[in-house]
Amino acid sequence: MQELKDYSGPFVRNIKFEDFSKEALGRLLQACCKEILVLDAYWQEQMRKRVGEDAARECLIENYTRIGKHEMKWTMEALNIKGNDVEAYAKANQFLPSFAQGFFDFDWDVKNKNHAILTVQRCPAFTQFKEQDPEKLEWNCHVLEAAAIKAYAAAVNPDIQIKALKVGLGGKPDEIACQWEFKIET
Amino acid sequence: MKELQDYSGEFNPDLTLPDFSKEAILRLLVASGKLYLGIDGIWTGLMRKKHGDKVAFDYDKEVWFSKGLELDIRQTVEALNIKGNDIPTLFKYFQFGPAFSVIYVGPPPNFEPRVKFELKNKNHGIMTVTRCNSLEYFERHKDTALQKLACEEIDLPAFKWIAKRFNPKIEVEPIKLPPRKSEDEIACQWEFKIE
Numbered sequence: 001m002q003e004l005k006d007y008s009g010p011f012v013r014n015i016k017f018e019d020f021s022k023e024a025l026g027r028l029l030q031a032c033c034k035e036i037l038v039l040d041a042y043w044q045e046q047m048r049k050r051v052g053e054d055a056a057r058e059c060l061i062e063n064y065t066r067i068g069k070h071e072m073k074w075t076m077e078a079l080n081i082k083g084n085d086v087e088a089y090a091k092a093n094q095f096l097p098s099f100a101q102g103f104f105d106f107d108w109d110v111k112n113k114n115h116a117i118l119t120v121q122r123c124p125a126f127t128q129f130k131e132q133d134p135e136k137l138e139w140n141c142h143v144l145e146a147a148a149i150k151a152y153a154a155a156v157n158p159d160i161q162i163k164a165l166k167v168g169l170g171g172k173p174d175e176i177a178c179q180w181e182f183k184i185e186t
Numbered sequence: 187m188k189e190l191q192d193y194s195g196e197f198n199p200d201l202t203l204p205d206f207s208k209e210a211i212l213r214l215l216v217a218s219g220k221l222y223l224g225i226d227g228i229w230t231g232l233m234r235k236k237h238g239d240k241v242a243f244d245y246d247k248e249v250w251f252s253k254g255l256e257l258d259i260r261q262t263v264e265a266l267n268i269k270g271n272d273i274p275t276l277f278k279y280f281q282f283g284p285a286f287s288v289i290y291v292g293p294p295p296n297f298e299p300r301v302k303f304e305l306k307n308k309n310h311g312i313m314t315v316t317r318c319n320s321l322e323y324f325e326r327h328k329d330t331a332l333q334k335l336a337c338e339e340i341d342l343p344a345f346k347w348i349a350k351r352f353n354p355k356i357e358v359e360p361i362k363l364p365p366r367k368s369e370d371e372i373a374c375q376w377e378f379k380i381e
Binding site: 006007008010011013014015016017018020021022023024025026027028029030031032033034035036038039040042043046047050051055059062063066067070071074075077078079080081082087090091094095097098101107108109110 | 191192193194196197199201202203204206207208209210211212213214215216217218219220221222224225226228229232233236237241245248249252253254257258261262264265266267268269274275277278281282284285291296297298299303304305
């Protein structure tokens with residue numbers, strides 16, 4: 001069977017993922033990644049509406065600190081990424097569904113196996129909250145992200161130290177969203 | 187650059203999805219599907235702990251029925267250019283919706299689907315879930331409450347809701363629902379019909 005570019009043709013009873021082109025599968029993956037982030041936002045919205053902002057934030061932190069180890073494991077298994085150094089963490093981070101390329105623009109500067117800098121040039125939450133809700137942005141970057149990044153890194157190696165180099169609003173019009181340093185002291 | 191089968195090699199700052207083989211992208215897709223439902227599961231679990239089953243289950247239903255399902259349909263049909271309003275169109279969506287079939291597959295490299303579709307004609311079809319990760323989780327944890335929520339309070343109305351979204355005339359009936367007597371039984375089976 002020739003690779004399908006999409007599924008605009010007739011229904012195929014025994015169709016498999018591999019019947020699609022790589023590009024079609026990539027689109028499906030992007031769709032899934034987007035849904036992950038939006039579904040999470042819907043939950044926050046429900047919580048805020050029903051039990052208030054504080055409870056929603058508390059759950060949000062717990063959610064990401066709990067799912068972190070699973071997401072890292074699934075991603076590392078999917079791409080056969082082994083090891084427990086900063087480089088392994090950076091490799092998995094490049095393909096995390098909740099930090100998908102296309103929604104986030106980021107760059108990893110891996111200095112060596114135990115030291116790397118992550119620069120996030122564009123973050124949808126940063127763009128949205130910068131204008132609409134600066135207080136939420138500060139909480140998002142300083143509290144939620146700090147906790148989540150720590151949990152995700154710990155899933156690879158609890159000894160990875162994280163330092164925020166630029167987090168939250170800096171006041172410049174074309175500022176990067178954030179920058180983090182990851183290090184294992186040897 | 188040669189297609190990568192995985193990312194066991196050195197770090198590459200410029201790597202993007204198309205650099206990987208199809209199978210590697212598929213593995214990532216399955217991982218994403220797990221995360222998708224995993225996040226929902228963790229939110230529901232947190233709510234159960236803090237506010238009890240009823241509140242948690244109400245929240246979960248509202249998340250899916252207010253926006254979640256609509257999002258899932260829109261994202262999937264757009265990604266695969268699926269158009270139409272008959273049973274085959276609905277089945278095409280079910281075959282690749284991230285909240286459903288994506289995680290119901292066997293191991294790589296074949297990713298054998300665990301949801302089977304029998305299309306009798308454009309107006310009548312049967313969908314059989316041969317193995318369901320969620321049901322196996324509920325059975326393992328003996329969580330009957332969560333199983334009833336998922337199968338009867340979410341899936342049943344969700345399949346009806348989704349079907350109507352494609353065509354208001356589509357009727358949905360469960361032929362078989364959990365609980366199962368043994369692991370050899372199928373998880374569930376559904377009939378879709380336009381009279």
